[in-house]
Amino acid sequence: MNEVDMDAMIQQMMDQAQKKYDELKILNVMVLGKTGVGKSTLINNMFSAHLAETGVGKLVTKAIQKFEKPNFPLAIYDTPGMELDGSNALEQLLADVTAIIKSGRKSGDVNQMVHCLWYCIATPSHRFESAEIEFLRRVSAQSGTGIPVIVVLTQSYSKRDAEAMRKAVEAEKLGVVDVVPVLAEPFVIDEAFPAILPYGLDQLAEVTYRIIPEEVREAFVVVGKDLALKRKRARRLVATAAAAAAGIGAVPIPGPDAAILIPEQISMLAGITVIYGMDFHKSDVIAVIGPLLATITGRTIVAELPKLIPGAGTAAGSVISAATAASLTSALGETTIIILEKMAKGEIHPEDLKNKKGVKAIKKIFFDQLKQFKR
Numbered sequence: 001m002n003e004v005d006m007d008a009m010i011q012q013m014m015d016q017a018q019k020k021y022d023e024l025k026i027l028n029v030m031v032l033g034k035t036g037v038g039k040s041t042l043i044n045n046m047f048s049a050h051l052a053e054t055g056v057g058k059l060v061t062k063a064i065q066k067f068e069k070p071n072f073p074l075a076i077y078d079t080p081g082m083e084l085d086g087s088n089a090l091e092q093l094l095a096d097v098t099a100i101i102k103s104g105r106k107s108g109d110v111n112q113m114v115h116c117l118w119y120c121i122a123t124p125s126h127r128f129e130s131a132e133i134e135f136l137r138r139v140s141a142q143s144g145t146g147i148p149v150i151v152v153l154t155q156s157y158s159k160r161d162a163e164a165m166r167k168a169v170e171a172e173k174l175g176v177v178d179v180v181p182v183l184a185e186p187f188v189i190d191e192a193f194p195a196i197l198p199y200g201l202d203q204l205a206e207v208t209y210r211i212i213p214e215e216v217r218e219a220f221v222v223v224g225k226d227l228a229l230k231r232k233r234a235r236r237l238v239a240t241a242a243a244a245a246a247g248i249g250a251v252p253i254p255g256p257d258a259a260i261l262i263p264e265q266i267s268m269l270a271g272i273t274v275i276y277g278m279d280f281h282k283s284d285v286i287a288v289i290g291p292l293l294a295t296i297t298g299r300t301i302v303a304e305l306p307k308l309i310p311g312a313g314t315a316a317g318s319v320i321s322a323a324t325a326a327s328l329t330s331a332l333g334e335t336t337i338i339i340l341e342k343m344a345k346g347e348i349h350p351e352d353l354k355n356k357k358g359v360k361a362i363k364k365i366f367f368d369q370l371k372q373f374k375r
């Protein structure tokens with residue numbers, strides 16, 4: 001395949017990725033809890049955009065703000081500075097929350113509906129107020145709002161305190177989906193002691209993923225930072241594409257000019273790039289995907305395949321079996337996942353891949369993966 005084809009292929013993939021991204025539904029999460037418990041800190045560490053800081057909050061009710069960002073499939077309802085003191089504060093909050101939930105439902109538009117509610121209680125406060133108990137009892141799914149509620153125990157740097165708090169909340173039998181202790185950011189006692197490391201965000205992501213409607217799960221995975229969820233979702237795309245490749249089976253071995261690429265592989269790559277974030281530039285996409293496309297469509301694969309996969313075609317003009325086509329597709333997908341995951345963790349930078357060493361490293365991952373799929 002020549003340079004021009006490669007460019008067209010990448011462009012096609014990026015166009016598809018943009019389309020997939022634009023088609024995502026908007027996830028709506030309501031984050032409630034008293035002032036200072038750590039709502040903003042939680043939001044900023046769960047999602048890839050710092051909505052609560054940089055987004056423009058719109059006052060939807062006196063206490064509740066809605067944060068959105070253009071071209072970002074997430075809406076957060078937050079109650080900055082909320083106090084629960086005063087005799088009718090609780091009633092007012094309940095009325096506001098219920099009104100928002102109802103109006104979303106009435107719209108009939110999934111983009112406007114509240115999909116889950118995180119109620120935050122700070123573990124160090126050692127207090128679970130009667131007003132909060134009352135609120136949760138009345139807002140949780142059992143009582144009719146129909147919105148799944150997760151109680152998030154924030155700032156849980158003491159696991160023992162968090163466990164005590166969890167038991168106290170669960171004893172109230174509020175009808176909430178789960179009670180999840182988290183520490184969203186490292187907790188530093190002072191310089192003489194090592195910081196307590198964050199935990200629990202993965203569990204919150206997992207529980208949330210499970211309870212939100214299927215229609216917005218993709219958006220949650222995309223806007224969220226949880227790499228385990230991203231991997232799980234991306235692997236579904238790989239499995240689908242591999243099955244499609246196997247279904248086609250008997251693909252002719254690529255000659256110098258023929259491509260083994262099938263539309264399902266392009267679509268898989270587009271889907272994976274969406275899952276891991278859209279904000280990289282074309283040159284970065286070329287750096288990651290280019291060497292893979294060159295490999296899978298190039299001459300070396302013809303020579304390498306028989307060594308890697310016994311029974312694979314041995315000469316140009318012969319055919320690739322269904323199993324081999326599936327293996328190639330899986331290796332292509334897995335390699336992309338591995339690289340994008342390393343990028344998400346900051347272990348590699350796109351610039352690192354834009355040279356001979358980078359290309360070699362990508363190819364090595366690909367062939368290592370291919371060996372694993374050898375059957």
Ligand SMILES: Nc1nc2c(ncn2[C@@H]2O[C@H](COP(=O)(O)OP(=O)(O)OP(=O)(O)O)[C@@H](O)[C@H]2O)c(=O)[nH]1
Nearest residue numbers: 035036037038039040041080081183184185186187
């Ligand atoms: N180390 C650490 N500090 C936290 C954590 N969560 C909250 N904090 C601290 O607690 C304080 C309050 O956190 P915020 O996230 O602003 O609380 P909030 O619920 O958004 O407060 P309001 O916007 O006033 O309603 C800040 O100083 C945070 O740094 C955490 O997980 N780890």
Ligand SMILES: [Mg+2]
Nearest residue numbers: 039040080081
């Ligand atoms: Mg805040």
